[in-house]
Amino acid sequence: xxxxxxxxxxxxxxxxxxxxxxxxxxxxxxxxxxxxxxxxxxxxxxxxxxxxxxxxxxxxxxxxxxxxxxxxxxxxxxxxxxxxxxxxxxxxxxxxxxxxxxxxxxxxxxxxxxxxxxxxxxxxxxxxxxxxxxxxxxxxxxxxxxxxxxxxxxxxxxxxxxxxxxxxxxxxxxxxxxxxxxxxxxxxxxxxxxxxxxxxxxxxxxxxxxxxxxxxxxxxxxxxxxxxxxxxxxxxxxxxxxxxxxxxxxxxxxxxxxxxxxxxxxxxxxxxxxxxxxxxx
Amino acid sequence: xxxxxxxxxxxxxxxxxxxxxxxxxxxxxxxxxxxxxxxxxxxxxxxxxxxxxxxxxxxxxxxxxxxxxxxxxxxxxxxxxxxxxxxxxxxxxxxxxxxxxxxxxxxxxxxxxxxxxxxxxxxxxxxxxxxxxxxxxxxxxxxxxxxxxxxxxxxxxxxxxxxxxxxxxxxxxxxxxxxxxxxxxxxxxxxxxxxxxxxxxxxxxxxxxxxxxxxxxxxxxxxxxxxxxxxxxxxxxxxxxxxxxxxxxxxxxxxxxxxxxxxxxxxxxxxxxxxxxxxxxxxxxxxxxxxxxxxxxxxxxxxxxxxxxxxxxx
Numbered sequence: 001x002x003x004x005x006x007x008x009x010x011x012x013x014x015x016x017x018x019x020x021x022x023x024x025x026x027x028x029x030x031x032x033x034x035x036x037x038x039x040x041x042x043x044x045x046x047x048x049x050x051x052x053x054x055x056x057x058x059x060x061x062x063x064x065x066x067x068x069x070x071x072x073x074x075x076x077x078x079x080x081x082x083x084x085x086x087x088x089x090x091x092x093x094x095x096x097x098x099x100x101x102x103x104x105x106x107x108x109x110x111x112x113x114x115x116x117x118x119x120x121x122x123x124x125x126x127x128x129x130x131x132x133x134x135x136x137x138x139x140x141x142x143x144x145x146x147x148x149x150x151x152x153x154x155x156x157x158x159x160x161x162x163x164x165x166x167x168x169x170x171x172x173x174x175x176x177x178x179x180x181x182x183x184x185x186x187x188x189x190x191x192x193x194x195x196x197x198x199x200x201x202x203x204x205x206x207x208x209x210x211x212x213x214x215x216x217x218x219x220x221x222x223x224x225x226x227x228x229x230x231x232x233x234x235x236x237x238x239x240x241x242x243x244x245x246x247x248x249x250x251x252x253x254x255x256x257x258x259x260x261x262x263x264x265x266x267x268x269x270x271x272x273x274x275x276x277x278x279x280x281x
Numbered sequence: 282x283x284x285x286x287x288x289x290x291x292x293x294x295x296x297x298x299x300x301x302x303x304x305x306x307x308x309x310x311x312x313x314x315x316x317x318x319x320x321x322x323x324x325x326x327x328x329x330x331x332x333x334x335x336x337x338x339x340x341x342x343x344x345x346x347x348x349x350x351x352x353x354x355x356x357x358x359x360x361x362x363x364x365x366x367x368x369x370x371x372x373x374x375x376x377x378x379x380x381x382x383x384x385x386x387x388x389x390x391x392x393x394x395x396x397x398x399x400x401x402x403x404x405x406x407x408x409x410x411x412x413x414x415x416x417x418x419x420x421x422x423x424x425x426x427x428x429x430x431x432x433x434x435x436x437x438x439x440x441x442x443x444x445x446x447x448x449x450x451x452x453x454x455x456x457x458x459x460x461x462x463x464x465x466x467x468x469x470x471x472x473x474x475x476x477x478x479x480x481x482x483x484x485x486x487x488x489x490x491x492x493x494x495x496x497x498x499x500x501x502x503x504x505x506x507x508x509x510x511x512x513x514x515x516x517x518x519x520x521x522x523x524x525x526x527x528x529x530x531x532x533x534x535x536x537x538x539x540x541x542x543x544x545x546x547x548x549x550x551x552x553x554x555x556x557x558x559x560x561x562x563x564x565x566x567x568x569x570x571x572x573x574x575x576x577x578x579x580x581x582x583x584x585x586x587x588x589x590x591x592x593x594x595x
Contacts, residue, residue, distance in 0.1 A: 012501065015397075016397045016401065019393065019394065019397050020394065020397055020398055020401070020407055023390070023394055023411065024407070024410050024411070026469070027410060027411055027413055027414055027469075027473075028410065028413065030414070030422075030425065030426075030429075030469065031413060031414075031417075033425065033429065034417075034421075034425055037425065037428070045428070045433060046428075046432055046433050047433070049438065050433050050434065050435045050438045090323075091323050091324040091327055092324060094320040094321070094323070094324070095320060095321045095323070095324035095325070097320055098316075098317040098318070098319075098320035098321040099321060101317075102316070102317035104314070104317050104318070107317070110321055110325060112582075112586075112587055112590075113325065113328070114324065114325065114328060115582075115586060115590055116578075116579075116582045116586065117328050117331070117332050118526070119526050119578050119581065119582045119586060120332060120575070120578055121529065121530035121550070121551055121574055121578065122530060122532070122551070123530065123532065123550065123551035123552075123554040123555060123571065123574070124335070124336075124339065124554070124571040124574050124575050124578070125331065125332060125335035125336070125339070125571075126554065126555070126558070126571075127335075127338075127339065127342070127554070127558050127564055127567055127568055127571065128334065128335030128336075128338035128339050128342070128568075129331070129335055130559075131338070132334065132335070132338075148331070150327070151327060151328065151330070151331035151332075154324060154327060154328055155328065158324060159590075183316065208416065211418060212418050212419050212420075214419060214420050214532065214533045214536075215532050215533070215551070215555070218536075219559065229418065230418050230419075230420050230421075231420070233418070233420050233421055233424060234420060234424075234537065242432070243424065243428075243432070245424065245425070245428050245432070245433075248421055248424045248425070249421070249424075249425060251421065252417055252418055252421030252422075252424075252425070255417075255418055255421075256416055256417050256418075259416045260413070260416050263412065263416060264409055267405070267408060267409060267412065270412075270477055271477045271478045271480070271481035271482075272481070274474060274477060274478060274523070275478055275516070275519050275520060275523065276523075276590070278515075278516070278519040278589070278590060279478055279481050279482055279485075279516050279519065279520075280481075280485060
């Protein structure tokens with residue numbers, strides 16, 4: 001009996017590592033391929049016969065900083081993303097507090113409305129938004145991107161924060177209330193410190209979505225004044241040779257590294273954040 | 282005399298017009314009733330600006346022919362045209378086909394991986410490795426997939442080297458090969474999303490029940506089918522809804538890799554709207570497609586999302 005069980009466990013262990021290892025390889029191979037493209041000279045990328053062992057070069061690195069306004073793209077990205085996350089937090093924290101702490105008529109409908117904006121395809125609202133921003137004179141501006149990113153992520157951020165707020169025991173609040181604290185003071189001094197991990201998780205996820213946003217950025221940004229990294233990539237073209245793939249790969253990698261480091265720090269909370277609190281991670 | 286000092290009995294006999302403690306109380310009570318609305322209002326107003334206004338705008342615009350110059354009212358012509366437009370139906374079909382294949386693959390792979398990983402001592406390590414694809418910018422991923430399969434033909438070259446094919450593969454001329462690239466890119470990038478959620482759900486299940494079943498001689502798949510899966514059902518539902526929504530709005534990969542081709546075989550609804558609106562400047566027509574999509578979205582949201590999120594009271 002014991003030996004049978006040990007044998008069975010041994011078998012499944014091999015299978016387990018074979019499957020997990022295979023997927024890890026599948027995950028990481030394209031990443032190596034990214035790096036390999038990013039670090040080779042441009043002439044090696046599109047050749048009739050693909051070249052597998054690259055000669056390393058920092059061509060792409062020099063190019064993105066010297067031939068392209070990379071610093072500007074970076075500044076646009078950072079400004080739009082951080083601004084949008086701040087707008088989201090200012091709007092979402094009170095909203096989440098209201099949805100999680102009070103019972104009132106229409107609350108579930110309001111919650112549903114907020115959530116349902118997450119379900120809307122960007123393409124549905126793309127045309128009106130384009131005209132809205134054009135009429136407001138906001139096309140091709142970082143501020144417009146900031147507003148758009150904030151709107152895209154607001155439902156997400158509200159629901160993540162709400163789910164963390166709902167976990168705070170009511171007694172904690174009641175104790176403060178008997179001490180004479182008002183609703184806003186309770187929110188500021190008790191709730192917010194208690195759900196800080198939730199706020200950070202929501203901010204990181206909102207940040208990732210903002211970095212990745214493509215369709216609206218493509219429509220709103222038409223010159224380097226508002227290009228973010230995600231759309232600037234699509235414009236890395238070098239005349240007759242077409243796309244400058246080594247620059248694309250390198251920029252992608254540069255954007256990946258900080259995101260990866262932040263996500264490793266919050267990875268425990270990630271599943272909960274990605275499901276907007278429907279799963280307690 | 283201070284009107285704000287409510288405990289001051291003198292305040293009750295203050296001049297007419299001065300608020301008495303009673304009115305103060307009433308006002309604060311009224312304020313209390315409004316307070317939660319006040320808190321949620323800015324967020325709702327902000328979202329309305331970005332959803333309600335565009336929604337109404339799209340509905341109005343869908344009844345006009347909007348090219349260059351003034352809008353021409355055309356009644357339901359745009360919808361009639363849409364109904365007879367094989368490209369529109371094709372786009373719906375493509376979205377459905379590519380979306381459901383990609384979603385099924387992702388779900389099966391993520392469940393398998395999660396099942397093998399959650400009991401592993403290195404589960405955190407696996408989680409971090411598997412997460413990597415999700416963190417790359419989708420536009421960049423799309424470009425590298427395009428390079429790998431189409432422009433530099435690395436994939437075809439590798440297959441030739443191991444002797445599986447002779448001669449180049451014409452990805453661009455085969456609908457199913459183009460679709461496969463889009464599906465593969467989506468599976469690569471977004472399986473981690475489901476994996477992360479499933480692992481968390483599996484870790485959250487009661488270990489003792491699992492152990493008891495094991496002692497009773499249940500095999501791993503019995504445990505999986507009869508214990509883990511039922512517990513995970515709501516989690517799987519929520520995860521699939523969220524991922525499903527993102528898949529049906531697929532745009533970036535189509536824009537970068539195939540541009541909807543060949544022969545509109547990979548054109549999704551989002552790309553259809555983009556193409557008619559921003560390539561052909563046929564905004565009224567594109568808006569009517571948006572309205573159809575909006576109606577579909579609302580139906581899905583009413584049925585699925587309300588059940589999965591709001592009434593679950595998580």
